[in-house]
Every structure is written in C-alpha cells, then in structure tokens.
Amino acid sequence: MGERAPSHLIRVEVRPPYPVTVGEGLLAQVAATVEEQRVAIVSDAVVAGRYLADLEATLSGAGKVVSAHVVPAGEASKSARHWLELQRAFARGGLDRASAVVALGGGVVGDLAGFAAATYLRGVAWYQLPTSLLAMVDASVGGKTAIDLPEGKNLTGAFWQPRAVIADVATLATLPETELRQGAVELFKHGLLADRSLLDDFDATFGSSPRSPGALADAIARSVAVKAAIVAADEREGGVRAHLNLGHTLAHALEAVSGHRLTHGDAVAYGLHFAALLGRQRGHEDVTGATSRLLAWVRPAPLGVTELAALLPTMARDKKNLRGRRRFVLLRAVGEPCIVDDVSEPELERAWGALLEEVGA
Amino acid sequence: MGERAPSHLIRVEVRPPYPVTVGEGLLAQVAATVEEQRVAIVSDAVVAGRYLADLEATLSGAGKVVSAHVVPAGEASKSARHWLELQRAFARGGLDRASAVVALGGGVVGDLAGFAAATYLRGVAWYQLPTSLLAMVDASVGGKTAIDLPEGKNLTGAFWQPRAVIADVATLATLPETELRQGAVELFKHGLLADRSLLDDFDATFGSSPRSPGALADAIARSVAVKAAIVAADEREGGVRAHLNLGHTLAHALEAVSGHRLTHGDAVAYGLHFAALLGRQRGHEDVTGATSRLLAWVRPAPLGVTELAALLPTMARDKKNLRGRRRFVLLRAVGEPCIVDDVSEPELERAWGALLEEVGA
Numbered sequence: 276m277g278e279r280a281p282s283h284l285i286r287v288e289v290r291p292p293y294p295v296t297v298g299e300g301l302l303a304q305v306a307a308t309v310e311e312q313r314v315a316i317v318s319d320a321v322v323a324g325r326y327l328a329d330l331e332a333t334l335s336g337a338g339k340v341v342s343a344h345v346v347p348a349g350e351a352s353k354s355a356r357h358w359l360e361l362q363r364a365f366a367r368g369g370l371d372r373a374s375a376v377v378a379l380g381g382g383v384v385g386d387l388a389g390f391a392a393a394t395y396l397r398g399v400a401w402y403q404l405p406t407s408l409l410a411m412v413d414a415s416v417g418g419k420t421a422i423d424l425p426e427g428k429n430l431t432g433a434f435w436q437p438r439a440v441i442a443d444v445a446t447l448a449t450l451p452e453t454e455l456r457q458g459a460v461e462l463f464k465h466g467l468l469a470d471r472s473l474l475d476d477f478d479a480t481f482g483s484s485p486r487s488p489g490a491l492a493d494a495i496a497r498s499v500a501v502k503a504a505i506v507a508a509d510e511r512e513g514g515v516r517a518h519l520n521l522g523h524t525l526a527h528a529l530e531a532v533s534g535h536r537l538t539h540g541d542a543v544a545y546g547l548h549f550a551a552l553l554g555r556q557r558g559h560e561d562v563t564g565a566t567s568r569l570l571a572w573v574r575p576a577p578l579g580v581t582e583l584a585a586l587l588p589t590m591a592r593d594k595k596n597l598r599g600r601r602r603f604v605l606l607r608a609v610g611e612p613c614i615v616d617d618v619s620e621p622e623l624e625r626a627w628g629a630l631l632e633e634v635g636a
Numbered sequence: 637m638g639e640r641a642p643s644h645l646i647r648v649e650v651r652p653p654y655p656v657t658v659g660e661g662l663l664a665q666v667a668a669t670v671e672e673q674r675v676a677i678v679s680d681a682v683v684a685g686r687y688l689a690d691l692e693a694t695l696s697g698a699g700k701v702v703s704a705h706v707v708p709a710g711e712a713s714k715s716a717r718h719w720l721e722l723q724r725a726f727a728r729g730g731l732d733r734a735s736a737v738v739a740l741g742g743g744v745v746g747d748l749a750g751f752a753a754a755t756y757l758r759g760v761a762w763y764q765l766p767t768s769l770l771a772m773v774d775a776s777v778g779g780k781t782a783i784d785l786p787e788g789k790n791l792t793g794a795f796w797q798p799r800a801v802i803a804d805v806a807t808l809a810t811l812p813e814t815e816l817r818q819g820a821v822e823l824f825k826h827g828l829l830a831d832r833s834l835l836d837d838f839d840a841t842f843g844s845s846p847r848s849p850g851a852l853a854d855a856i857a858r859s860v861a862v863k864a865a866i867v868a869a870d871e872r873e874g875g876v877r878a879h880l881n882l883g884h885t886l887a888h889a890l891e892a893v894s895g896h897r898l899t900h901g902d903a904v905a906y907g908l909h910f911a912a913l914l915g916r917q918r919g920h921e922d923v924t925g926a927t928s929r930l931l932a933w934v935r936p937a938p939l940g941v942t943e944l945a946a947l948l949p950t951m952a953r954d955k956k957n958l959r960g961r962r963r964f965v966l967l968r969a970v971g972e973p974c975i976v977d978d979v980s981e982p983e984l985e986r987a988w989g990a991l992l993e994e995v996g997a
Contacts (some may be wrong), residue, residue: 355723359716359785366787394755397793401685421758424720425725432758433794 280489283496287416287436288507294439294504295415297496299488302326306337308439309402311375313340315365317388318379319348322406325449330379330404330416335464337391339550342368346387351422353387355431361391361514368590375438376402381407381454382414386432389420393435406446406549408458409540411495412465415440418510418541434511446492455481456573457540462494463569464521464547465501471609473497474565483571490577516614523605528586533579541575545630550605553618559569560608570634581636583627641805641850646778648797649868653777655800656776656864660849662804663687663765665696669800670763672736674701676726679740679751680709683767686810691740692743703729705821707748714748714784716792736761736799740790742768742774747793750781754796756934764798767807769819770901772856773826776801777863779871783815802858805852816842818870818901823855824930825882825908826862828923831928832860832970843933852942879973882965883907894940895941902936906991911966914979915975921969930994944988948981 282298284293290630294307294572314334318327323345334341346352346362365376376399378388392401405411421432447455459481466473473494480490502519526546529537548566555561580586590601657669658935666716676697679688684706695702705725705915707713726737734989737760746764751764755953766772782793820842827834834855841851870877877991887907890898909927941947951962 333762355716355720358672363785363787366785366791393794394794396791397780397795419758424727426724430727430757431723431755433755434758567950 280487280492283385283492285496285499285503287503289418289436289510290350291436292423293436295442295499296440297411297442297492297499299443299492302330302446303333305330305377305404305441306333306339306401308441309334309375309377310438311339311341311373311400313368313370313374314342314377315361315368315370315374316341316343316377316379317361317384317391318343319352319381320345321348322380322384322446322597324380326406326446327340328629335379346384349422350383350428351427353421353464354440355386355422355424358391358422361387362366362395365391365395370399372396372397372399375402375455377402377404379404379406379436380404383411385414386419386421386429387409388436389418389435390422390432391443393420393433394484398435398436400560401435403440403596405440405442407450408447408455408495409442409461410458412498413460413502415442416499417506417516442495442549444495446489446533447491457538458571460540460544460547460573462498464519464543465498466548467563467565467606467609468518468521468612469501469504469610470497474549474609477569481532487488489547490530516602517614518604521612522548522550524601524603525549525586528589529578529580532585537579544570544573544575545578545634548628550603550634552629553603553622554605555624556622557571557605559606560611561610562606567633578631578634578636581631583624587623638806641848641853644853646857646860646864648984650871652797654797656719656803657801657861658772658803658805658853660804660806660853663691663807664763664804666691666696666738666763666802667694667700669802670698670700671694671698672734672735672761674729674731674735675703675738676722676729676731676735676738676886677702677704677738678707678722678745679704680707680713681743682709682746683741687740687767688808691738695738698882702943707745707860711744711784714744714782714789716783716785717756717846718748719752719757723756726752726756727826729930731756731760733757733760736763737821738765739798740765740767742766742771746771746775747780747790748781749985750779750796750798752795754781754794754875754960759796760820762796762798764780764801766801767802768811769856770822771809771819772803772805773819773859773863774825774927777860778802778877800935802979803856805849807809808847809853810811818899821901821905821908821934822952823859825880825904826923827860827884828908828926828967829879829973830862830865830971834862835970838930854989859887878963878975881963882973883909883911885951885964886947887960889947890939892950893946898937898940901936905931905934905936906939906995909994910991911964913990914964914983915943915968916964917983917986918966918969921972923967923970928994939992939995939997942992948984954963958983 280299285295376392378385418434418436421429424430479496522543526542529542548570551563551566640658737753739746779795782790785791804985839868845907883904887903890903909931912927914925
C-alpha cells in the first residue's frame, strides 16, 4: 500500500445536518467523531470478527465506556426480537440520553441499530460505520431505519438521522464480490439520476483489479452527494425523493415474485435497464447502452419469470403507489428523471420483450 | 342534561402544529376531524365496551374503512408484545401511509397506539381521543409515546405528534373517582406552574357533585394551554420542559421505592407538597396551603417509607438528571418555576420531616 487516499466530506442537509466522511483507514479515527461518553456498538458476527476489537480499543482508548452487541449476519436479524433484545441490553447497560449507538456493519446492522437508537429513551444519538458498498452509497443517507415483520420487509421503523456517517473504503477489500456488485448498482443509479461522471468512470473504478481505494472513495463520495441532494430536498418522502425509485418498480415486483430469491441489487439492475428501454421507446435519451453494460457486469441471477402478466399485479400493489397506480421513474436524459403513471401495458410488454430477448428468462 | 358545554380549542405549536379540542359530546363528531380513509382504532377492553361501537359507527358512517384493535386494560398492555401485535395487525389490515391510527382511551392506550403509529411504515398519522382526565391534561400534549420494558417504564418510544386531540369530557362521567383524582393532580401542577386561576377554581370544579361538564372542560382547556405553551417552547426536552417535573423528583423516588404500589398521581401529590415545603424554607412564595389542601383531597395511599435516606439514591439516579445530580423544580411563586440542583440534604431532611408530620408514614 502506498499513501492513503484522501478523505471526502459530504454534508447532508437534513434536520439536524450531519457529515458523511468517505476515505481510507477512517475506522481508526472514529473516536474523534463520537462525542458521547457511553457507547453501545452494534455489529454482526462477520463484521465484528474483522473490526470490532479494534473499534472497541479505539473508543475505550479515548476514555469511553463501550459495550458491544453482536447479532447474526443476515436479514433475519432485522427482527422485532433482536430490536427488543437491544433495547433491553441498552437499559441493563445503563445507556442514558447522553449516550450513543454505533452501527458497525452493512445495511442490516444499520437499519436495526438505527431503529434501536431511534426508539431507546425516545431517541439517542447514533453513528453509522457502513462496511458494505450498498450501505455506504444508499443507507448512509436518508435516515431510514427499520426492521422486518413476518408480513413484509421494513414495515416498522423510523426516520432517525445519524450524527455522522464514517465510510472506510478499506472495509470493502474483504467484501464478497457479489455484495460489492449489489452496491455498485445503486451507485450506478445515482449516476443516471444526477451525475454522468459516475457512469463514465464506472468501468475504470469497478472493472480494474485490484481496485484503487482512491477511485472507490471518489465514486462513493459522488454517489453519496447525489442522494444527499435529493434527500435534503425531500426529507420525509413526499416528492423528488421518489426519483430514487428509478428501476425499483420492476425490481420490487421481481423480488416479490421470486420470493426474494433474486437479490435487491440484481433486481434493480434489471429494473434500471427496463426503465432505460421504456425511456428509449418514448424517445428519451438512449441510456440502454450503459444499463446493458451494467447488467452484463453485475451478472444477476436469472429473471425466473417469462410472463409480464405475473408481475403486473405486484407493480400496482407497490406500497409507494398511493392510489394503486403503476408508477415509474424514467429518464428524459441522464440527470433528468421524471415520474410517470401513464405507462401503458403495450409499452410495458414491448420493453419486457426486449429485456427477455437480451437476458433470457 | 341541559345545553352542552361550549368547546375549547388550543393549538399546540409544535412541528407540525395540531389542535386540542375540549368539550362535551365530541366523540360523535370525530369523523369531521379524521381525514384519512382507512382507520385503525386502538382501545382497551374497558373503554371499548363503552364507546367503541359508537365510534366505529360514526367513522364507518362517514365512509371510512375501520378496524378495531382492543388490548386489555392496564399498564401491562404497554408492552413490546402488544406493540408488535399492532404492527402486524396493521400490516395484515392493509394500512398504508395514507391511513391513520385512532387512540381511544387513557394514557396506556395513547402511549401504545401512538408508538405503534410512530413506527408503522416509519410513521403514520394518529389521533388521540383521551378518555381519562390524566390523558386529557397530560398525555394530550407533548407527543411522547412509549412502551415499557421489563427493565423499566417508558424506556422505548418516540416523539410523535398526533394530528389532533379530541377530549370529550362526557367520558369523565364514567371514570372512577380515584382515577379522576390522579389527573387532577397534574392539572393542579399546571396551575402552580403558570395559571393561578386553576388553583382558585379547583375546589369549585372538582369538589362539587355532580361536577359541571362546562367547568371541567374550562379547567382542562386551561391546563392543556399551560402544558402546550411549555412544550411549544421546548419540543424535545432540552430546557423549560423540565418545569413539568415539578413534584416529580420525590414522586419518582416514592414510586420506585414502593415498587409502584404508590400510583403516579398519589406520588406527585406528595411531591408537589414537598416542593412547596422546600420553597417555603427558602423564602419563596408559600404555596403549602394549596398543596396541603390538594393532598387532603387526593387522599393518597400512605407514603410507606419514613427514612429520607431510602429515597436519596433513587433521586440521584432519576433518568432526567443527566450528570447524576439531584435536581428539583421549585416555585419562586405561582407561575414562576425554577430549576435548582443545590438542594442540600439538611434542607431535604427538614422538608421531609414536615411532610411526615403532616401525613404520617
């Protein structure tokens, strides 16, 4: 390793505002950011095995009283049971209103720990230390925390902004390649929505081996900036934040119909290309070349469904469609998203046919 | 019954602001306030037996889709189990972001239903229909929602403001006298903090039989206005909202030491008199005559403890005391609360002695 890549700072303008720092080796500097004296770290078994001891040592070395709470890795930990266990452990550990929660891990840990922080004593400070690319580019901005219910994912939660997010790209070196690709899909989406340079540099950043920490940090910072600008304009999801659902109408239907066999990132990769195909049909800027290359790089699991008819009911039931209408985010051009609810079934069938022809079922 | 008492409207200036309406027969008019199409009513078995059928009919008659969720009466329903059952029932019932929760009941129902509304889909609208005097004068303002943990009361919750509070004083006619007195203690506290007329009219309003709905509505509205002004100045409990803890430092210690055999209202009645005694010792306005009369009227359960030493550790551990200091709210005069953390043990012993002499152990 040579010099460390420089850090980037993005300020998320919500109430209250908070900083997202992206850089290399930042986990060793967390104590300078966490102000609270008493700290509860929440992590999962895999991430804890790699980084917990060092983080505990760093925080304890700064004179803080540190406890650690490790849940199993995987979506099943986003449960009411684990949330309740955290609440009780915080209480037994004497966490008070001046204490803080530190989430060390990917999206599952962030959602669970964030919701635990949102509700303990009606809300305590929390810090997010994302260790997956998806958590860095997506969950780090927006303040969304949640757990799953047997009835569905993310049905219970809160909007609760962290005090700070510290994204150490060094943790990506141990991230499985398939998980990295999941996160890259959302980063690519941010490029489509608002920053063409993310598309232009995508192959150089993610296609090279070994990947450059500096290039990764730069791309992540730009992706975070895109989402931060959208969320700042619409903190509670009433308007432009819906643009972040680019590719997600089809994706949610694919995930649901596959019984979540298809991962979210894979489904969104399909969904982005599908939205690009719909846009091209309408005479918008043709971005299908870019989304097609993304799809080839992601190598998603097979669609697993050949009939669009199997997906249509789920698209209309999507919880984001308030009046049961089928809503799509399309791109007039890169950087110019629009929301439409007049996409006809013939249009959908045509785009679906093109997608099937390209990727097979 | 003659004419109905006129209604009072208090606007609570939080974000977003909401109205508290206090009057007679208001439950029949709830449909005019609830804007949402799909409504989940949460109530307890006792209150539901009296008012649920009429409320369901009123809302259904206005074309709304109504579901009802009834929990057992009593503090035990403020549990994670009941909260989770509500989340799941909401999901199965198809409640979406445009739906609303209606809390019909006292403080337990309001806290539970409010927390369920705060977390379901990261927050949906809710309306509070308090049916106890305590819920009308206390829980109706402040946006505090919570459930209990085995480790302590109200340890998990959220600040989540209702869209509106509708307090129908007709429901107080069936409220047990002991419960009414619990609420009257908090109303009296609001009088001490900011509205002498509440003290002056207290005997006429609460001592007469039968009580006048008009006088009750008037007193409740003034009490709500006091709390609303304090909460509006300090929505998230950083400053003057602490004034609402008048009488509560001793009260929390008494409740804890008694294992919650002593009710909150009884404990606060003792606490208000204790704070008055402390203030008199310091040469502040002597309000012990008023608090002594209150205590005689409330007829609280016995103190159950004779040694102040038994209470001191709990006073210092109160979660509101951030740095472990013993903090009291005292009155320089009626309407002039102040926060002090320099009350010495000899002062406490002297006031405690005076209290014991008056009420016995």
